Amino acid sequence: MEITQKERDHITEFFLQNREKFEEKLLSEAVNVAGKISEILQKGNINLLKNAEKLVLYIVEQKEADLISFAQQEGKAWAKNALTLSFKLEWVQAIRRTVWHFLYQYDRLSSEATKREEFYAMEKKINDSVDQFLNTFFISYSNYKDEMLNSQRKLVEHLSVPIIPISTGVAVLPLIGTIDPYRMQTIEEKVLSDISSLSIQTLIMDMSGITSMDVDVIVHFEKILNGVSMMGCKAVITGLRAELVRKMIHLGVSFEKKAETKGTLQQTLKDYIHAL
Secondary structure, three states: OOOOHHHHHHHHHHHHHOHHHHHHHHHHHOHHHHOOHHHHHHHHOOOHHHHHHHHHHHHHOOOHHHHHHHHHHHHHHHHHOOOOHHHHHHHHHHHHHHHHHHHHHHHHHOOOOOOHHHHHHHHHHHHHHHHHHHHHHHHHHHHHHHHHHHHHHHHHHHHOOOOEEEEOOEEEEEEEEEEOHHHHHHHHHHHHHHHHHOOOOEEEEEEEEEEEEOHHHHHHHHHHHHHHHHOOOEEEEEOOOHHHHHHHHHHOOOOOOOOEEEOOHHHHHHHHHHHO
16 A cells, blocks of 8 residues: 555655754664764765755655665765765664654654554555665665775776886886786786877887786787787887796797897897987
């Protein structure tokens, strides 16, 4: 059985008329959060009392789309400002208890007591709405945190691919550490982007600091060299380690067709500096 529009209007009016009592009751229910209201407002520009009223009205008036949108905004705001999730959970559960307290008061003052069927219909609607708000909030919070982590990881990876111009049209890319498929993807993006933006004609890639490259990474690197060539840039590889060369021999892979190979970065730099 649905709650009628007339009934929803009456309940909404009851809540608005008793706004101060509602806030007082809510604060008594959310003991830990009550002392943090000003701090949360200052830190995240989030007015907990105002937002609590907004949430209650969305729930009572059964505005599902508005409730979901509001939950998404709240989740993002709490994640963005690194606010404590336990406070949010306590606050929303306190709102749930306070809503039911006022519905009980409303029913007592009503000329007709709520029928059992109407009560259960109301109970399901309200609790489902609160649960939907919480679920949407936590998903939005988690998604925003994941996006931040991915963005930070991508930034760190790009910083680990430093392309250093040494003269007009010549740049050096020192590769250090383990190269996994994710990092190789970052190298591809950075190399092709910087060749274009920096007008690089010769890219010297020093591989003396690479500790490990798996088979699929070696194959991917070969494709990157193809891309470098397609962009009209000459690739020069220095510092290939013996263990990496042996692995390439067994794979039947050779970088010589795609790039010029030299022994050390130091000697290569001397050659290019003297050529200037």
